Amino acid sequence: MYKQNHLSNVxxxxxHTTHPGNIGAAARAMKTMGLHHLYLINPRHFPDPQAAAxxxxxxxxxxxxxxxxxxDEALQGVVLTxxxxxxxxxISNEVLTPRAAMPLxxxxxxxxxxxxLFGTEMSGLTNEEVSRxxxxxxxxxxxxxxxxxxxxxxQVMAYELSVAAQSFQPAQQLLQPAAHEQVEGFxxxxxxxxxxxxxxxxxxxxxxxxxxxxxxARARLEADEINIxxxxxxxxxxxxxxxxARYRQDNDV
Amino acid sequence: MYKQNHLSNVxxxxxHTTHPGNIGAAARAMKTMGLHHLYLINPRHFPDPQAAAxxxxxxxxxxxxxxxxxxDEALQGVVLTxxxxxxxxxISNEVLTPRAAMPLxxxxxxxxxxxxLFGTEMSGLTNEEVSRxxxxxxxxxxxxxxxxxxxxxxQVMAYELSVAAQSFQPAQQLLQPAAHEQVEGFxxxxxxxxxxxxxxxxxxxxxxxxxxxxxxARARLEADEINIxxxxxxxxxxxxxxxxARYRQDNDV
Numbered sequence: 171m172y173k174q175n176h177l178s179n180v181x182x183x184x185x186h187t188t189h190p191g192n193i194g195a196a197a198r199a200m201k202t203m204g205l206h207h208l209y210l211i212n213p214r215h216f217p218d219p220q221a222a223a224x225x226x227x228x229x230x231x232x233x234x235x236x237x238x239x240x241x242d243e244a245l246q247g248v249v250l251t252x253x254x255x256x257x258x259x260x261i262s263n264e265v266l267t268p269r270a271a272m273p274l275x276x277x278x279x280x281x282x283x284x285x286x287l288f289g290t291e292m293s294g295l296t297n298e299e300v301s302r303x304x305x306x307x308x309x310x311x312x313x314x315x316x317x318x319x320x321x322x323x324x325q326v327m328a329y330e331l332s333v334a335a336q337s338f339q340p341a342q343q344l345l346q347p348a349a350h351e352q353v354e355g356f357x358x359x360x361x362x363x364x365x366x367x368x369x370x371x372x373x374x375x376x377x378x379x380x381x382x383x384x385x386x387a388r389a390r391l392e393a394d395e396i397n398i399x400x401x402x403x404x405x406x407x408x409x410x411x412x413x414x415a416r417y418r419q420d421n422d423v
Numbered sequence: 424m425y426k427q428n429h430l431s432n433v434x435x436x437x438x439h440t441t442h443p444g445n446i447g448a449a450a451r452a453m454k455t456m457g458l459h460h461l462y463l464i465n466p467r468h469f470p471d472p473q474a475a476a477x478x479x480x481x482x483x484x485x486x487x488x489x490x491x492x493x494x495d496e497a498l499q500g501v502v503l504t505x506x507x508x509x510x511x512x513x514i515s516n517e518v519l520t521p522r523a524a525m526p527l528x529x530x531x532x533x534x535x536x537x538x539x540l541f542g543t544e545m546s547g548l549t550n551e552e553v554s555r556x557x558x559x560x561x562x563x564x565x566x567x568x569x570x571x572x573x574x575x576x577x578q579v580m581a582y583e584l585s586v587a588a589q590s591f592q593p594a595q596q597l598l599q600p601a602a603h604e605q606v607e608g609f610x611x612x613x614x615x616x617x618x619x620x621x622x623x624x625x626x627x628x629x630x631x632x633x634x635x636x637x638x639x640a641r642a643r644l645e646a647d648e649i650n651i652x653x654x655x656x657x658x659x660x661x662x663x664x665x666x667x668a669r670y671r672q673d674n675d676v
Contacts, residue, residue, distance in 0.1 A: 199575055204565045227568060269586065310586065312457045315480060318578070322452055325575040326582050333522065333563065 176335050179279040181207040182324060183244045185299060186290040190215040194224030195321030196288075197231035203328035204335075208235040209244040209285075224321075241299055245350040248285045250278040250390070253295055253303035254323060256316055264388075265306045268327055272334035274305070278347070280340045286327055291320050301380060302350070304387040348393040356396045357383060363403040367410050429588050432532040434460040435577060436497045438552060439543040443468040447477030448574030449541075450484035456581035457588075461488040462497040462538075477574075494552055498603040501538045503531040503643070506548055506556035507576060509569055517641075518559045521580055525587035527558070531600070533593045539580055544573050554633060555603070557640040601646040609649045610636060616656040620663050 182200055187193050193216060197208055208231050210216055216237060225232050238244040245251055252275060255265060266274075278284050287303060289295030300306065309318060309326055318326070348356075361379055364370055370378070391399070435453055440446050446469060450461055461484050463469055469490060478485050491497040498504055505528060508518060519527075531537050540556060542548030553559065562571060562579050571579070601609075614632055617623055623631070644652070 195572060195575075198570075198572060201568045202564045202571050202575075226572070227570065267586075309582070310589070311455045312585075315454045317451075317480065318455050319448060319451060319479070319574075321572075322448075322455075322575060322578040325571070325578055329562070329579050332565075333520075336563070 176276050176279045176338065177204045177331065178206070179282060180205055180275070180284050180286065180331065181209055181244075181248070182328075183209040183211065183241075183285050183287045184213070184320070184324075185211040185241065185244075185288065185295065187213045187216075187320065188291050189320075190218035190221040191224045192291065192320045193218075193235075194221035194226075194228075194232065195319075196324040197221075197225045197228040197235070199321050199325035200328050201228040201231050202325075203332040205328050205331070206231055206234070208232070210235055210237045211241055211244050212239060213237065241302055242351065242354060245285055245287075245302060247283050248350045249282040249347040250275065250284045250305065251287055251303040251350065252285065252305045252307055253287045253300045254289065254327070255300065255306050255308050256294055256311075256318075265308045268307055268309060268330040269334075271305060271307045272330050273338065275331060276334055276338045277341060278345075282347070283349075286324075286331075288320060288323060297380075301383050302354075304347075304390055345390055346392050347390040348396050352393055352396050353386070353391060356386075356391070356400055359400050359403050363407050366407045429529050429532045429591065430457045430584065431459070432535060433458055433528070433537050433539065433584065434462050434497075434501070435581075436462040436464065436494075436538050436540045437466070437573070437577075438464040438494065438497075438541065438548065440466045440469075440573065441544050442573075443471030443474040444477045445544065445573045446471075446488075447474035447479075447481075447485065448572075449577040450474075450478045450481040450488070452574050452578035453581050454481040454484050455578075456585040458581050458584070459484055459487070461485070463488055463490045464494055464497050465492060466490065494555055495604065495607060498538055498540075498555060500536050501603045502535040502600040503528065503558065504538045504540055504556040504603065505558045505560055506540045506553045507542065507580070508553065508559050508561050509547055509564075509571075518561045521560055521562060521583040522587075524558060524560045525583050526591065528584060529587055529591045530594055530597070534597060535600070536602075539577075539584075541573060541576060550633075554636050555607075557600075557643055598643055599645050600643040601649050605646055605649050606639070606644060609639075609644070609653055612653050612656050616660050619660045 182196065182205060184193060184196060187210065190213070193210065193213060200206065200208065217232070221232060222229060252271060275284055287295065287299065289299065309323060311318060360382065361375070435449065435458060437446060437449060440463065443466070446463065446466060453459065453461065470485070474485060475482060505524060528537055540548065540552065542552065562576060564571060613635065614628070
């Protein structure tokens, strides 16, 4: 029916879920489609009897759920994060349909960890959370009433993934993207370096970092490439430091 | 986003729903995908505050819901009924996936009424209810845990229908199947005629009628064809009546 080895590399991450019933219903939706790994970022109530009631037989998914205090914890080891969005964002990322996204998700999940990231019921994911993702997916809906229930969104995504898994053929050449924490380490390094060389004196740092995040999210950096880029950053800041030191020496400051 | 004219001919029929929250969640799922016509066969509790709470903005779908006392009432005027099934049936009907079914559903919904029929939460549709359908659909699921929540099933079906509607091209030659009540009128006539000619003396009537239902469900009878078949039945029973009368006359009984 579906390829267990692919689906076992897929985790569902629910951020700041308000209603515990939705967590249980999401667990049930996952299990019906062969997904078992649930991560919860700061759920308002969990564990909770309402979650257990709505899980209706998917208790194992709830019992094994990993509760996290921050998004970077939930994405530890993940090489592809897919963020769900119900609206257009100010930064114009490419937004895929579930059907277009799933072959790419499976391609990655064949060998490495992938996360499907769902926001809170009322307002979805924050821009900060979306900036952690390499792919944005929107479930096409009635423009006059597009708000799917959280568990319904999980059901549709898990269903599309399961259907896609049945006919999936892996590509020959696999990209080996770096894990979430390696990418975040690079982003921190990059921002620090840009500060040091004085780049932000004429730029809005937050806005610029968002644009750079978007660029590197599209690139899906491999670990080797991150090492190269961080090497360049190190040399740049060292050169800059030497320039500053020489300037101080020459000017006796 | 989707073709309103097609989707407006599609009704969702929920039979004997136990939990009113599921009715509300189903209404929400429908509306997110552009479906608006909800029919309820003997719901345990309706209207109900839990239904309204779970509808979360799809109140109009709930307010316009048609509550029926029997399945034939809910299928009045319908020319194609799609029954949802989570299990194999004793009579081996062909069972389609949602994706394979939707182009056929849209083809019919372009001009006539179509019903998506969902059973009760615990046990699904009865065999009696399934026998009213011309098409069976199963949502492919984890064989170890295949029980989708009712509203989740509605969400997946409505989603598949909405996605299919976006790329749908109607065929040139349209079948014009007869309405549900015309087909049922024929089945009653057929069963009565088979009784009269003594066909059931060597056959299990219920089992045989199920098999004949399956045959005619596949054929998707048009109104003209039903008139022809009922004409044949009338002639047959009249001929049979004449034979009996002559037999009685000849034997003075």
